[in-house]
Amino acid sequence: MSSLDQLSLDALRAHAIETYRAGRGTRPEVMLIKLGNERAVLKDFSRSDPWFSRLIGPLAAYREARALRLLEGVPGIPGLIRRVNPRAILMQHIDGVPAKQTPKGVVGPEVFERLYRLVEAMHQRGVAHCDLRSGGNTLIDSHGQPYFVDFVSHCVRGRRWNLFLRWAFGKFCEADRVAVARLKKRLAPDLLTAEEMHGLERDRTMLLGRIARFIGDSTRKLSRLILTRKKA
Ligand SMILES: Nc1ncnc2c1ncn2[C@@H]1O[C@H](COP(=O)(O)OP(=O)(O)O)[C@@H](O)[C@H]1O
Ligand SMILES: [Mg+2]
Known part of the structure; x- marks a missing residue:
């Protein structure tokens, strides 16, 4: 021990x-x-x-x-x-740099392939991250291996009979993948595929995503207002 x-x-x-x-x-x-x-x-x-x-x-x-x-x-x-x-x-401890501090142009295509594989492995285990839009939650080490941290907002896949939760889980998985495309757009826009661009555009206009973001923002603001002394 x-x-x-x-x-x-x-x-x-x-x-x-x-x-x-x-x-x-x-x-x-x-x-x-x-x-x-x-x-x-x-x-x-x-x-x-x-x-x-x-x-x-x-x-x-x-x-x-x-x-x-x-x-x-x-x-x-x-x-x-x-x-x-x-x-x-x-x-x-992960010895990596948060993606939000990574400069444009230094990350190659293999890093994004690994990121998609990591997202896939996580979903296979029945966990959607739900907060990968925040560039502080993806770390990249000096070998280009990505890591995810900060799972407080995660969502788990519902049981077989729970069709609503399973449907929502699918949407959150899609949001995780779009977050990778968003990171790619910021760090290596030339590498974006047509499918990724389509996913980003769909995300921008998707009602569920906008509702989820609204609920997330409102919950955060409300808990700040009620449970904290000053704005964080
Ligand atoms: N396991 C870890 N290894 C290395 N750095 C980490 C780890 N967990 C968190 N961090 C660093 O701490 C920061 C804040 O942690 P995080 O879990 O994202 O908290 P918050 O909920 O406040 O965003 C992350 O952006 C990352 O830089
Ligand atoms: Mg975080």
Whole structure:
């Protein structure tokens, strides 16, 4: 058993060497922890604003941990090390750069092929990410291997009889694929295929996508208004 398996939340925090995201408002604290040669990432919703942390924190940490468990062993998804407490999880560290910080023109076609394969492997396990539009949730390492993080918004495939959930899951899978096309449009527009351009155009006008975005934005604004002290 590694030592990261045993440390308390405070002890883990004492070994933080970098803060990826400061916790405030509806946001968790995300930190890189280093212990000897071991590295891990601590995502801690107890550092969000108190009411958000109390009411939503356990649900958010549960959802992220559930997705990581469902995706265990998929190359490109960080492994869950453990749920440190109801509001905090510890996961494998990915040594990569967020896609939003990747400059245009440096990413080749093989990276997008890998991204589509990763999206496919995730969907095969019954998980749609649902937040790949955010360029902070895709990391790319120095070998061009992509990774996905931040599974709080994920959606799982419904049971066989649940036709509505299965239909919605299909739509969320499509949204994940369109997010890859969107990233390609930003980083390597010359590589876009006619099918991808068609997907991007359809996404722009798709009613379900617009409704989902509206619900997502409104929920976020409402929880900020009710559960946090100031705008995050
Ligand atoms: N497992 C990880 N390995 C490396 N960096 C990570 C990992 N998880 C998160 N990060 C970094 O922390 C940032 C914020 O984490 P994220 O889970 O996306 O939180 P938020 O919900 O606040 O967006 C990410 O954009 C990424 O740069
Ligand atoms: Mg994120």
